[in-house]
Amino acid sequence: MIISSRKNNEELLAALDGAERVFLVGCGACATACKSGGEEEVFQMQEWLEAVQCDVTGSVVIDEACHIMRAGRDLRHHKQAVEDADALLVLSCGAGIQSISASSDKRVIGGLDSLFLGNIRRFGQYEEKCSLCGDCIINDTAGICPVTNCSKGLLNGPCGGMEEGRCEVDHEIDCAWHLIYERLKKQKRSGVFARTVAPKHWDRRRKPGRFNIKK
Ligand code: SF4
Ligand code: SF4
Numbered sequence: 001m002i003i004s005s006r007k008n009n010e011e012l013l014a015a016l017d018g019a020e021r022v023f024l025v026g027c028g029a030c031a032t033a034c035k036s037g038g039e040e041e042v043f044q045m046q047e048w049l050e051a052v053q054c055d056v057t058g059s060v061v062i063d064e065a066c067h068i069m070r071a072g073r074d075l076r077h078h079k080q081a082v083e084d085a086d087a088l089l090v091l092s093c094g095a096g097i098q099s100i101s102a103s104s105d106k107r108v109i110g111g112l113d114s115l116f117l118g119n120i121r122r123f124g125q126y127e128e129k130c131s132l133c134g135d136c137i138i139n140d141t142a143g144i145c146p147v148t149n150c151s152k153g154l155l156n157g158p159c160g161g162m163e164e165g166r167c168e169v170d171h172e173i174d175c176a177w178h179l180i181y182e183r184l185k186k187q188k189r190s191g192v193f194a195r196t197v198a199p200k201h202w203d204r205r206r207k208p209g210r211f212n213i214k215k
């Protein structure tokens with residue numbers, strides 16, 4: 001799930017920059033789960049906009065705002081309200097914001113910051129486990145990603161600053177390499193420690209990403 005959070009009022013006011021009529025867009029998927037862009041947050045945003053003298057011409061919560069075709073279809077269902085607006089204020093991750101900007105020539109304002117791809121610990125508690133590097137090495141690291149979980153993203157073992165299993169950069173978190181070592185030991189495998197990991201193929205990260213399941 002993409003974790004996102006609302007921009008603060010100051011940033012939003014600066015982004016609105018003269019837009020007096022706004023059409024609001026939320027996302028029924030990740031932004032709803034993060035409580036940053038679901039129905040409730042769209043409604044709260046509407047109240048806030050009205051308090052700062054900005055008219056809301058209408059609103060929609062798209063099932064998955066990152067779905068480009070669906071976003072276009074839902075905007076067409078609100079054609080007049082979109083037409084009446086100076087700008088579309090979108091409460092979704094950056095992918096959703098760009099679905100909207102691909103579907104309308106209107107000015108598009110992002111109301112959220114996209115933070116990371118998050119695992120859900122429990123509702124409202126999210127943790128980054130994978131940074132989508134495109135060249136996954138966790139088969140050799142006992143299912144623990146050092147690219148993401150090691151504060152320095154080291155590929156070949158610990159930095160030497162670990163203290164009692166805690167990371168030297170942030171004592172609140174476990175040292176990823178300590179976890180990898182302990183888990184490999186339990187599995188009676190040498191895993192990544194049996195070889196030298198070559199410098200990462202960052203070119204495999206595919207920016208911008210493209211993947212067609214039919215090919
Ligand atoms: S190695 Fe790359 S793809 Fe695999 S979990 Fe880590 S960041 Fe994600
Ligand atoms: S202490 Fe461990 S997790 Fe922290 S930077 Fe060093 S190797 Fe990475």
